[in-house]
Amino acid sequence: MAFDWSAIPGSLPILWQGMLVTLQITLVGVLVGILVGTLLALFRLSPNRLLSWLSAAYVTVFRSIPLVMVLFWFHLILIPLLAGLLFPGQRLELRFITALAAFSLFEASYYAEIIRAGILSVTKGQFNAGLALGMNRRQVMRLVVLPQALRRMVPLLLTQAIILFQDSTLVYVINLDDFFRKAYNVGNTVGTLNELILFAGAVYLVICTLASGCVRQLHRRLTVLPVK
Amino acid sequence: MISIRNVSKWYGEFQALKKCSTEVDKGEVVVICGPSGSGKSTLIKCVNGLELFQEGEIWVDGISVADRKTDLPKLRSRVGMVFQHFELFPHLSILDNITLAQSRVLGRSKKQAVEKAVQLLEMVGLAEQRPKFPAQLSGGQQQRVAIARALAMDPIAMLFDEPTSALDPEMINEVLDVMVNLAQSGMTMLVVTHEMGFAKRVADRVIFMDRGEVVEDRPKQIFFENPETDRARQFLSKILTH
Numbered sequence: 001m002a003f004d005w006s007a008i009p010g011s012l013p014i015l016w017q018g019m020l021v022t023l024q025i026t027l028v029g030v031l032v033g034i035l036v037g038t039l040l041a042l043f044r045l046s047p048n049r050l051l052s053w054l055s056a057a058y059v060t061v062f063r064s065i066p067l068v069m070v071l072f073w074f075h076l077i078l079i080p081l082l083a084g085l086l087f088p089g090q091r092l093e094l095r096f097i098t099a100l101a102a103f104s105l106f107e108a109s110y111y112a113e114i115i116r117a118g119i120l121s122v123t124k125g126q127f128n129a130g131l132a133l134g135m136n137r138r139q140v141m142r143l144v145v146l147p148q149a150l151r152r153m154v155p156l157l158l159t160q161a162i163i164l165f166q167d168s169t170l171v172y173v174i175n176l177d178d179f180f181r182k183a184y185n186v187g188n189t190v191g192t193l194n195e196l197i198l199f200a201g202a203v204y205l206v207i208c209t210l211a212s213g214c215v216r217q218l219h220r221r222l223t224v225l226p227v228k
Numbered sequence: 229m230i231s232i233r234n235v236s237k238w239y240g241e242f243q244a245l246k247k248c249s250t251e252v253d254k255g256e257v258v259v260i261c262g263p264s265g266s267g268k269s270t271l272i273k274c275v276n277g278l279e280l281f282q283e284g285e286i287w288v289d290g291i292s293v294a295d296r297k298t299d300l301p302k303l304r305s306r307v308g309m310v311f312q313h314f315e316l317f318p319h320l321s322i323l324d325n326i327t328l329a330q331s332r333v334l335g336r337s338k339k340q341a342v343e344k345a346v347q348l349l350e351m352v353g354l355a356e357q358r359p360k361f362p363a364q365l366s367g368g369q370q371q372r373v374a375i376a377r378a379l380a381m382d383p384i385a386m387l388f389d390e391p392t393s394a395l396d397p398e399m400i401n402e403v404l405d406v407m408v409n410l411a412q413s414g415m416t417m418l419v420v421t422h423e424m425g426f427a428k429r430v431a432d433r434v435i436f437m438d439r440g441e442v443v444e445d446r447p448k449q450i451f452f453e454n455p456e457t458d459r460a461r462q463f464l465s466k467i468l469t470h
Binding site: 125129130131132135136143147148151 | 273276278301302304305306307308313315317318319328329332377378381
């Protein structure tokens, strides 16, 4: 079987556009995911039973549903419904927004558990030391516990970001042109689908391997840094 | 200054404190000793509301700790506490450890807070260590920083919860020296410790606790020379014979 890579150089600009979509989904998913995940973790650990229960329910539901289905439901039901309520009668291009929302809220449930574990890894003694100095609970959480927890979690958070980067290929189910789908489309049009998919796979492989290496380095640095 | 009246505390079925009472006057140094599990640490943590108790009252400078309307953070900002495991904040430099609560709780300016911190670090002999992180210091140094951190809030009283128990023997004295100076400067102190040498030097009174009860509460001379109960006598003979 002979390979024909000739279509790739000319289609790099198109592929780059797809990569931008992939990177945007990853970036927004990680940032919003960590933000919402932190809130969920704080709710989960709060003495308020209702908040704690709501957070637990959110995390359980999202972690029990395959990401593909979350994408589908957001695409078919939730986002069109919201758009219909907010902008009635307008036809809007919603697929990109849908992907951002679905990934952010889905990832939040995973980040919530990572962050909760990180918070719990900070000892009660540290919490008490903050309280004993006259700080209120919020200040202790923000100034003493979270900075330590987040520092310990950085490698895990980044590993989760790499997983998200790979999972973003799933947006093909809602016809959104990310890097993978652009490659697929080019291959389909030109007639060298195998080559384009191999190429796309190689790109994911290189990026993820490099990123994992960076995380390992970072992890080594952070563990050398005084923790306790 | 500190008034503990009939305080009882339960963990589920287990009664950790049984009607404990004592008073600490302004400028007094009171040492609490007793076997492990006797409730000493629990009692001292009740004083600044780090532990809750179900019965009794604790008053600090005329403010009730158990009263739900009491502003506990404000009360805690006026009572310093030093912990067994130092509990310096590992992500902050020595200097930032001491300035954090000064600026966030007392609202002091950066300049004021740093000045205060440096002055106290000089007092405990660690001024050169200010840019370092806690993990770069020995246990004894960390505990002296922790004392400075508590003093930076200008507390009206200081609580010590086994401040030397986690230290290597050769580091105990450097911490005790700081505490002795503090006691001699007139600070009101409630100290949970097994260091009977410290008690003999600077304590006004010694409290002996066992199984959640205050068994003895006497001027130190009487406590050491003529303890009333067998339990206290046994405890003293165990830790003083070495």
